[in-house]
Amino acid sequence: MKVQAMGMLGILWLVIIFGFTNIGKARRESFLINCGTNSSVNVDGRSWIGDTVPGNNVTFSASGIEASTGTFGGNPVYEPLYTTARIFTDNLNYTFRGTPGKYFLRLHFYPLAYENYNANESYFAVDSNGLSLVSEFNVPGEILNKNSNLLGSGGNSSFTSLVKEYFFSIDANVIVVDFIPTKGSFGFVNAIEIIPVDDKLFNDSVSRVGGNGGSSSLNLNKRGAETMYRLNVGGSAINPSQDSNFWRMWEVDSSYMVNSDAGSEIRNRSNITYPSPNDTFVAPLPVYETARTLSNTEVLEKRFNMSWKLEVDPDFDYLVRLHFCELLYDKPNQRIFRIYINNRSAADNFDVFVRAGGMNKAYHEDYFDVISSKTNTLWIQLGPDTTTGSAGTDALLNGLEVFKLSQNGNLAYVQKYSNLEGKKTSKSFVLWVGIGAGIASIAILAALVILIVWFCKRKNKDDDAKKTAPGWRPLFLHGSVANSTANAKGSTAYQNPNGTVRSGRRFTLAEIRAATNNFDESLGIGVGGFGKVYKGEIDDGTLAAIKRANPQSHQGLAEFETEIEMLSKLRHRHLVSLIGFCDEQNEMILVYEYMANGTLRSHLFGSDLPPISWKQRLEVCIGAARGLHYLHTGSERGIIHRDVKTTNILLDENFVAKMADFGLSKTGPSLEHTHVSTAVKGSFGYLDPEYFRRQQLTEKSDVYSFGVVLFEVVCARAVINPTLPKDQINLAEWAMRWQRQRSLESIIDPQLRGKYSPESLMKFGEIAEKCLADEGKSRPTLGEVLWHLEYVLQLQEAWLHSNAGENSVSSIRDLGPVDEGECEVQDAATSYEEHSGSISVTTHRLDPTDPMAFGVDQFSQLVNQQGR
Incomplete structure (x- = not known):
């Protein structure tokens, strides 16, 4: 009985010790924050807590603006998470109470439309614990660039949201994420995700590309990393819910291949094992269950290969991780190939069976490379090694990851968003501002005289024009319409300063309200980028489609003027006819012929x-x-x-x-x-x-x-x-x-x-x-x-x-x-x-x-x- 009691006591001590250990691990908890709301949502099987929910172990320095939208055009799985955001016009930081260690930080962005905050005009920076993550960052520009890269590669070109993922180590008890808007601009974030990472995820010493067998130290305890690409080669996309360790997203690789036909997809979902428990964190099993192997390996010339072309930021160090699992051969020397990174040899005589220790065994290899300031492309190529005596001339790859490594505490790369009409600055602009200031100082007196004369001429104008809001002023305040003449029915011809004649009836707002029963929602027949469209009946009993501009729309005065100008000079059976317009009291309304079948x-x-x-x-x-x-x-x-x-x-x-x-x-x-x-x-x-x-x-x-x-x-x-x-x-x-x-x-x-x-x-x-x-x-x-x-x-x-x-x-x-x-x-x-x-x-x-x-x-x- 005494022996049994001592045994039970020992077990009790083990339970206590294990419990304390788990308590210690529990402190390195994940943070899933739904920004801009006090509501929690369930997405990909996990609960995301609103950033203003009490007791969420998160504080932020400024309230900012809680934004939400009722429309969503992205992946419906993420709709609950991406329909809210926190907008900030001043510095904003989130502080998370944690413990020292390594973490994944993911920032989720979806450019939702909210009031007059146009995401195209949003520029901001993000820092975390002294590490600069992005600078002069524009979310729509980043999405456009990503889609543009895929256009040339046969990609799906359908990204509507963006997730930026970072890896870093902290030695404090807090994780601070700072958002800093560019002066005169604003920023936003939809969700923040922080996941603790196992210490064994990365080895410090990795093979150097072109280093003749040499290695380089990553020193990730003092450096951060950004995930540039994470691809499931030869298989379908792997969602975060399928990667239960770190909830990573794995994209399909075919969009990035120079020729997707160069690699055939193979799969084997039985008996895949990891060589050690530490490797279970490296990648989920679905990555190793599919692969690409070379197509047409029986041709006479053995110089073809599989190639992936990846756009990266120049002047940074990169860690390239390749995942392998031999799915077909059960003995060595059956598949030996070479690995090239940026046209330099990374590995020769590569036999997955030998390196992994057998068939169906997960294995990965890391390589270190430096991208110069003269290029922004990273090439990954696998091809046969004909110098060996292998039975086949083949190559195999299961997964591919690329990480950008920080330089002196910096991961930020200032991207040129050439496809946006937003912010465009240059050094020459500063020079011209100085010259313009000098000229302006000379012209001030003349401008004052002109202004006085203008006010004198305007004092008898209609007061409605004075009340019109900036950006939504009637056309005649913009010099677009002048010298108008009207007939008895209200049909008017307008001539702007460049001589273009515009015809069409100028409706009063009262007439528009009467035609639409004061914009009765039951008469709504559609919604577009400009605003809502109503079915109406104008005074002569004619049915009309009446389009009313929405002040929160990304379209506005320019589109309004263009529509009138174009349709005023165009008449054709297969073009919708413009009947007229209304520009009273901050309104911009267009009246068209009614199209009964929509x-x-x-x-x-x-x-x-x-x-x-x-x-x-x-x-x-x-x-x-x-x-x-x-x-x-x-x-x-x-x-x-x-x-x-x-x-x-x-x-x-x-x-x-x-x-x-x-x-x-x-x-x-x-x-x-x-x-x-x-x-x-x-x-x-x-x-x-x-x-x-x-x-x-x-x-x-x-x-x-x-x-x-x-x-x-x-x-x-x-x-x-x-x-x-x-x-x-x-x-x-x-x-x-x-x-x-x-x-x-x-x-x-x-x-x-x-x-x-x-x-x-x-x-x-x-x-x-x-x-x-x-x-x-x-x-x-x-x-x-x-x-x-x-x-x-x-x-x-x-x-x-x-x-x-x-x-x-x-x-x-x-x-x-x-x-x-x-x-x-x-x-x-x-x-x-x-x-x-x-x-x-x-x-x-x-x-x-x-x-x-x-x-x-x-x-x-x-x-x-x-x-x-």
Whole structure:
């Protein structure tokens, strides 16, 4: 009994010791903070505590602004976390009570729209415990850069949020995260995540690239690191909930491969083991269950390889971690290869089986490299080592991580956000400010005199103009409208200082309120980037669509003026007509003709409306193409729409398509120029990648967007859908892969199956493919697209008549004469001449057998005249 008592006492002491040990470990707890709210939410299986919830072990120095949004366009899993944020205009720091050790810090950003805080104009810095993390940081710019990098690599280009992850060691009892907005700007953060890290995650000594077997000390106890890339090679994305140790996100690698076909995916989900318990923290098992191996290993020339191209920040040290697990071979000397990093040898005679100690054993290798200031690219390449006597010429990789190492306490790299219209500073700007100040001092006296005269002339003006808020002033206060004349019905012609004549009725706000029953929400028929659209009835009983600007919208006066200016000088059957506008009492309201059948998108998906037929879809596409072709060719320099999408193609009561929303439109380049240099604007998913990269707008940018519309018409799905598998998120890329295989029918809208001419679908796919050419010069014009779409319609009509018992294609209807005010392209070229503000149309018949008639290589119907 005494022995048993002593045994029980020993066990009790072990329990006590273990309990105290666990208590000590518990102090190194995780912090999951939902910023800008006093509510807690459950995301990816974890509870995120609001930053103002009492007793959350977190304090912050300033309250800032609690922001929230009711709209969310990202991954629905993160919607509860990303619909709130804390905005700060002054320095703000979060303080977390913890214990010394190593940690992962993750900062979550989603650029939500809140009041007049435009995320494009947000610039700030972040520090933590003396380590500079980012400087002059702009979240939308970072997201655009990431998407732009993937555009050239076949990526999904669908990032809408951003997570910045850092690794560092602290020797204090607190973790402090400082947010410092740039002077005159602001910053924001949606969520903060702090995860304690096992000491064995990184070894201090790692192999040096090109060092002939030498090694380098990372010294991570005194240096921080930023996670640049974490890729699951050969497998699907691994969500944080699948990595229960550190809740890491592992991306798909194919977007970063130079040629994804160079590596074949393999998988084996049985009996994967770690060589030691410490290695369980390195990566979760799903990373080692999939891999890429070389494709076409039996070719005679053995110099091919698998390559990943990664954009990094120059002038930093990098840690590259490669993950391996031999899934096929159960003996050594079966797969031996070389590893290259930035075209330098990192390892020769690499045999995973030997290094890991067997088959199905997880293994990783770290390499240290220095990126010079002259490059921002990191290349990872694996290829066969033909100097060995291995049985195969192959290579294998399961996972890839890249970490940027701090330099003198700094991880920040000032990024150039060239694609934003936001902050743009330079040294020359400072010089010009000084020169301008000198000139201004000389001109002050003259300015005072002018100001006095101006006030004298203004004192009898309407007081309403004085009450108008900055940025939302009526057009006549901006010099945009002058010399107006009105008739009895209120139709007015306005002429601005540059001589452009604008016509349209100026409505009073009282008339608009009467037409919309004081903006009754039940009359709302849509919401756009400019604001809400209401159905209204103006005084003569005519139905109208009334678009009211939202002061919190990212669009404003510029788009309002552009819309009026463009539609005042454009009249076409396939362009929505502007009836008038209202600019009273801080309001900006546009009145259009009413389109009874709404948007094209609503008839494709996302509503309860019955689907339209393939023939109707072709007629709608033809109508939209006619409207765009008129824009491009109907004036001396043409007009580029810049926001072509299915929600901007409206349908009237007869399903006649009309282009709408010209707020982003631009006048085309002059004869001596090939493009218009301008900041990137448009809708994601429809955006021309060439315009995105170069900021050079051309008519071919509209052609690209129209090509996306054509695929949307075929597939009846959203152009960006983050809920789909990785390779299907972006419609344009997904549909193009099927089109290049000539298998577009595999992804056609199920509502169309058996109801279309296979030949018409084939020609339609060829047109869309041409529109989405990488380079604008390789894309057809809208006139050429229109010609081929009309041919596709004739093929469909011939097929319908044939199925209805018709014996000849000759029964195809005559397309008839050109409608008044309409630019038809039916085996014809159209020229325009401008006379005193009016446009005359001249149509010349073309020979369809002439290969030079359309200026680009033709599709097969030019030599196959059946159906024309």
